[in-house]
Amino acid sequence: MSDTPHLLYVGLVDADTATPDASVAVTPVTTAADALSELADRDYAAVICEQELPGDETGLDVLAAIREQYDALPIVLCTAEPDGEVAARATQLAVTEYVPRSDVDLATRVGDILTGTDTRADSPADPIERKHELRTNNAALRKLAQLATEDGLTETETVERVLEIGCQRLGVSLGFLNRIADGTHEIAVMVGDHPRFEPGATTPVEDTYCDRVIETGEMYEVADATDVAGGPPIAQKTGMSCYIGSELSVNGTTYGTLCFADSDPRPEPFSDSEQAFLELLTEWMNRELERRRREDELERYENIIEAVDDGVYALDSEGYFEFVNQAMTDLTGYSESELLGAYTGFIKNDAVVERAESIVQEMIFGDRDDEESFELEIQQASGNSFPAQDHMTLLYDDDERFAGTAGVIRDITEQKRRDEALSGLLDTTRSLMQAKTPQEVAETVIEATESDLGFDHSLVRLYDEEADTLRPVAASDKVPERPVYDADEGFPGDAFQRDEPLIVDEFKRIDNYDSDVLTAVMYLPMGDHGVVSIGARQGHEFTESDVSVGKILASNAAAAFDRVERERSLLRYESVFENVRDMMYVLDDEGRFQLVTEPLAEWLGYERATLLGQHPRVVLDQDTIDEFACRIGD
Template structure:
């Protein structure tokens, strides 16, 4: 399918002169139309199987297979494709049967050229409706498969659409939520805030984003990132994301950093790309660099290429299916100034799910004294 203004039409009529004349008039009526003509349903099906069309126009009374039989076959492959019956055989019986089998429109052939303008208008309207519907289906599919919770509220504040992710956040089925007021999923104190602060903002500005507290069906509450946008028709589109896990991760990170800052040994965290994401004060004291220099740098800042490759081999051992949870190996750390420092690196990986590696962490222990003792 081409641009939105381009319409590729298949015209089937057993009278070749009439088919060509119709194609000529249609293309004259709308320069976005491109019309291909064939003289039988069998030829039409052959062409239809090898090309994409935006609309089919067909006569009814044709030898071999009539227009409705042709329509039935087309509908097996393209249930929603605009199909217009343009026929000289006009009767209520034909029209009724055409509607029952899913014809998009029905137009009886007449005299004069005005009929082509009418036909062109019917084609354009049918194609625009079909494209709009296909766009809505794509949007609906995207919404249905979105990880974010998405809902649409009527002007009365009732759910008219809820995707599965949205319903799951609150412990309901989508069907249970449709027709319910949004107050269903907020505690009383939050409802007051929404009416007093959020709704007025959306009304005046058309948009609001922030954090709210959601109420699940089981009575538990949770923090959520919430965005509201108002449509031209007054409906509200809501997107919601549960922040509980994020808050838990932040809490765990604070605990982790508090813990490692109390450890005298140097501690580091590398992200999944192998760059320093976190180091404690003891680490900075050992290497002699400031935090700004270290964060975002690779271990080559403080290790030789050989030492880095040895660490990568040990990391691969941990990541293997039957590997240990952590490894311990010796490494030389090259500080900004002075001699290399022999250390033991106790390395493990950050928690991750499936095959989504998140990074590694380790504790360095200065073993200079041990090495000096061994050399005596």
């Protein structure tokens, strides 16, 4: 039987690099199942496992699987760089040793495990002391692993727990998480008591040991400040005699430092094991800060998404809902649980789904922009549907592969109503401009409130200047007979006097008559001509679109009333002009005959129709015309 020790290696890294010398036999595998199969067939001295494995498993998964059956087998877990979370979890799973390759020579450590020795420079010579240090490290890492599983702690509470674990492991009384920005050192969180230190205290960073950490980007430690010539002023002022600190970074940007200190000096420098522990603790804290910042950012986005009135969704690459906000459930009438996991065709008909998929394909292949907007019908749980606009964008995973779509669904029912109302107003405007009398204008307005705005309770009151009243002249069929109001009476008078729209939606009596039908009335002044009152029934309350279109209608009506008044005035003048027997004429802006009396036409020897539109030169010589122009100029 061979005395050659056998190592089981789990990973893709060259197995030879993990052995202390050629006398060790190595069997490589890549999965937990293969590792367990090998352990069942042969006795192995130890297992070396990489955290990064080729499949879906991690080294922690392999460690857990082996520990279920082999509780005493030495297992070494490796990462390329120090990773506090991995180290803490591995300790929870009873790893024999965690080895970051960047800091520790793996082959040497494996050799130490096989021989039961410790060749590290700072390793205690006494085996009992070595075991004590190992137990201390493992105990601290177990606490860190336990902390990672606790929910409900605030960021400050979590940091305080980390600092307490660090102080206990490193044998010091003070722990700090410091924020460093713009040359200022601020204590963000602190554990331990010191008369000169407290959270929120600031110091120029150059007056602190942390300055050395930030300058070099490396861990800095001082066992006895009295041995450091020209130490930072803060050490001299406070009597802080030992220090060890490491840089904290969040998403690659310097955040501050994680450091530990004490008023008493240490008899020995911080050991490699203690420094390695602080490196792991710093890495764990980096991850925790990054996680919290990311959660804060996601929470802000979530609050924004939930606050918007539009529906927000995300679909996977197959078109199944992965996310919907509250507005999306409100719009569709389906609950979040009903939508999540459902196919997009759940709220769209086949034609809409086919069209959307076609647009997505064009976006993927570059025939469209990465963002696209299109209109569609959304099917509701009630069986109804509504017009919507979908503003859609593509989603990609970390490998730049298509991962689905995200979009914003906006209900455009009101927009459609407004567009239709505005289109109807074009015809209404033509009718208003063709009206011959104020009564025709008023009746056209009543028709428009129903055909263009969709309201069947409306009334037009015109202003009677002589009586200073607002007199009803036209109304919808459903409006009962209404009284004459003084020009400043009631809601119509209020809107007329202010020349501003007025919407009343809290009243028991409208215009002095009972109504169990109307829930709101909109009063729209038509210039100085009067007021149009429009009533809304239950379930058809006024929208911004209704108010906007109503204002346009009232404005067009005012213009129509102005035109009718002008034409009536012109007709009166024309009637007077026609009955004048004097020789008179009127010229337009271009100096041509606009009006000519019959006596003048007869005297000139022309038909009236012939003269209209002609220049006076047809009947006058140039000298007379020049004299006339001169007199007009004067």
